[in-house]
Amino acid sequence: MKKIRIFRGGFLKKSSFLTILGIISLVAVVWFVNTTGEHNAEDETDQSNDEQQDTYNKEAVQVGADSIEVVTGDGNIAVNHLFIPWTINKHEQTFYLSQREGSVIEIDGDFGLVHVQEVDVTENIQHEGEGGFLGFTLAPDFEQTKKAFAYHTYEKDGEIQNRIISLKLQDNAWVEEEVLLDNIPGNVIHNGGRLKIGPDGMLYASTGDTGQGELAQDLDSLAGKILRMNLNGNIPEDNPFENSYVYSYGHRNPQGFAWNNNGDFYSSEHGESAHDEINLIKAGENYGWPVIEGDETATNMVSPVYQSGDDTWAPSGMAYHDGQLFIASLAGSKIITYDIEKKEVEEFYGDAGRLRDVLIDNEDIFTITSNQDDRGEPGKKDDRLIQIPLTEKVSN
Ligand SMILES: [Ca+2]
Numbered sequence: 588m589k590k591i592r593i594f595r596g597g598f599l600k601k602s603s604f605l606t607i608l609g610i611i612s613l614v615a616v617v618w619f620v621n622t623t624g625e626h627n628a629e630d631e632t633d634q635s636n637d638e639q640q641d642t643y644n645k646e647a648v649q650v651g652a653d654s655i656e657v658v659t660g661d662g663n664i665a666v667n668h669l670f671i672p673w674t675i676n677k678h679e680q681t682f683y684l685s686q687r688e689g690s691v692i693e694i695d696g697d698f699g700l701v702h703v704q705e706v707d708v709t710e711n712i713q714h715e716g717e718g719g720f721l722g723f724t725l726a727p728d729f730e731q732t733k734k735a736f737a738y739h740t741y742e743k744d745g746e747i748q749n750r751i752i753s754l755k756l757q758d759n760a761w762v763e764e765e766v767l768l769d770n771i772p773g774n775v776i777h778n779g780g781r782l783k784i785g786p787d788g789m790l791y792a793s794t795g796d797t798g799q800g801e802l803a804q805d806l807d808s809l810a811g812k813i814l815r816m817n818l819n820g821n822i823p824e825d826n827p828f829e830n831s832y833v834y835s836y837g838h839r840n841p842q843g844f845a846w847n848n849n850g851d852f853y854s855s856e857h858g859e860s861a862h863d864e865i866n867l868i869k870a871g872e873n874y875g876w877p878v879i880e881g882d883e884t885a886t887n888m889v890s891p892v893y894q895s896g897d898d899t900w901a902p903s904g905m906a907y908h909d910g911q912l913f914i915a916s917l918a919g920s921k922i923i924t925y926d927i928e929k930k931e932v933e934e935f936y937g938d939a940g941r942l943r944d945v946l947i948d949n950e951d952i953f954t955i956t957s958n959q960d961d962r963g964e965p966g967k968k969d970d971r972l973i974q975i976p977l978t979e980k981v982s983n
């Protein structure tokens with residue numbers, strides 16, 4: 588196992604690095620000795636089984652993004668001391684994680700090297716409540732263009748809004764290139780924010796109802812919708828409503844997208860109180876909020892393929908693998924699997940607190956915690972990127 592700690596601003600010279608590492612280790616040991624015996628909420632939420640390897644320093648926990656710890660070895664990676672990551676991207680062996688405060692963390696999965704990349708945008712990122720720098724997805728031609736797309740909250744004329752932009756990676760910073768769509772209604776709650784490119788090559792975005800349910804039924808509002816656009820921000824000619832970004836409507840706060848191998852499109856959505864939903868999304872359909880929720884039905888409205896009943900998941904990022912949807916759950920603090928054919932859910936993993944996103948890559952699933960978002964109980968390593976073999980059901 589090798590462990591490398593890199594500070595904001597890039598790489599350190601090896602000699603400086605070793606000196607700093609020595610100081611950090613000393614500080615960590617002293618701090619650890621001083622605090623041994625305390626039992627607090629952090630210990631209770633931090634149930635990882637490699638506790639003995641944890642040589643973190645106290646400052647790292649407090650400053651979040653300024654000091655990130657990567658542990659690599661045997662083809663595995665674990666990353667600690669992230670700060671409210673929202674989206675996982677992986678290009679070859681490199682991870683790009685968006686963080687809600689407004690940064691991207693680039694991590695070399697082979698060597699554990701980290702860059703904390705600034706996001707250089709023309710409107711200030713409004714990191715308040717559930718808002719901030721949310722969805723982030725690499726362009727299909729990222730290898731050549733270094734481009735990505737992002738969804739972020741901002742404030743304009745005293746109102747909280749969201750917008751979708753393209754960015755380019757230049758000199759270790761993500762610089763805004765174009766605004767694809769702005770003036771998407773926002774709030775401190777229910778901003779949606781998931782951004783993914785579908786199998787049809789279009790960019791899909793989820794928006795929340797901003798706490799005003801009636802907007803989800805209003806086809807003239809971009810709130811409470813799933814939106815679809817060309818990668819240049821234009822409205823595709825085959826969108827279901829003429830001259831509209833709206834692909835589906837009647838959504839409360841969807842935050843997860845996944846497509847199966849047939850191209851069927853699934854989305855996860857937060858219910859009002861429990862009754863969280865998995866919906867099969869089709870062009871032009873109405874998913875019912877706020878008229879119906881859970882398994883209620885109504886004419887011309889589509890009920891979910893599965894709803895959580897009295898359980899609260901607060902579902903966010905999704906991924907598809909081998910007939911199953913894997914769903915990150917915040918309040919549920921687990922990864923849930925949904926078997927599409929059997930229409931059954933199971934708990935796959937639940938050892939790390941609030942989970943925001945999942946990514947499946949070969950035989951592994953990666954997830955990120957959201958324990959520092961003011962709704963969790965952060966552990967000593969939070970927030971974290973965690974790798975779990977798909978073959979291994981880790982839950983208790
Ligand atoms: Ca619904």
